[in-house]
């Protein structure tokens with residue numbers, strides 16, 4: 001126990017305020033205030049598992065240390081800048097503002113299956129310049145921190161609390177290439193599955209990559225229970241390079257070798273964008289079947305919605321269905337993904353890019 005003077009000293013332990021995810025800083029506050037580990041666990045549960053607000057979480061702590069925790073910790077590093085809800089399917093896009101005034105996006109998906117999914121960003125902009133992606137047109141600004149990644153989940157959970165929902169699936173498929181921000185993304189993913197933090201199942205945390213082969217191998221070692229999604233989009237090297245300049249660094253054989261390693265330690269999905277006249281022909285289908293071979297992967301065929309500044313068109317429903325049927329007849333495990341949030345520019349980077357143009 002300590003008096004008011006002690007409380008001021010205690011808050012000074014964390015100069016300028018640490019994020020609530022900085023375990024060492026939180027532990028320093030706990031020790032200095034002689035807070036029982038069990039009470040700290042309840043405080044963390046309130047924030048990360050029960051979607052509590054800041055004051056509500058602080059109320060879990062003994063009264064005499066609340067002031068020090070309030071001053072020593074920064075409850076959130078992002079603020080909600082804008083939210084748009086789909087009138088078609090309940091998807092919601094949130095634009096968050098970072099402390100240094102960047103905008104990033106997260107998309108809440110509420111599929112009919114009932115399991116709420118959240119697509120989160122890992123970078124401000126992206127350095128990969130994929131030709132089908134609005135974020136790719138923005139260029140790269142910086143990596144997001146662990147706190148900025150995890151705040152997307154926590155703030156969305158707070159928002160969903162009134163609906164009796166919480167995020168069950170987290171997918172690193174928003175702005176940025178997660179495997180080019182490996183340190184922060186891996187640490188954030190570990191917190192998401194850690195029973196002491198967010199306690200999600202590893203099967204419900206997916207990292208989606210355009211194919212950064214060394215990162216895919218590191219993923220297999222560090223996050224064996226989580227899922228990897230490879231945005232293949234074409235199994236023809238020249239087409240991949242046209243769509244994704246990063247493909248020049250990792251030819252298909254290098255990518256496949258990394259995929260074999262990743263598949264050994266967990267579930268792997270192959271994402272395949274259906275682009276009219278680019279990825280949906282017979283030659284594309286044969287190349288895809290040859291690439292997959294006997295790998296234990298699931299292929300997800302993704303519809304494409306074009307946007308201003310992009311000259312690609314999505315394949316028709318009939319072509320997508322025909323492509324899926326042929327793949328299935330050849331023994332591949334395939335789903336045709338439904339597009340959610342079309343009316344709110346839910347695809348990666350579209351809303352922020354739109355806003356930047358308007359400002």
Ligand code: SF4
Pocket residue numbers: 126127128129130133134135136137174175176177210348
């Ligand atoms: S698809 Fe992903 S990796 Fe490619 S530009 Fe967009 S955000 Fe970057």
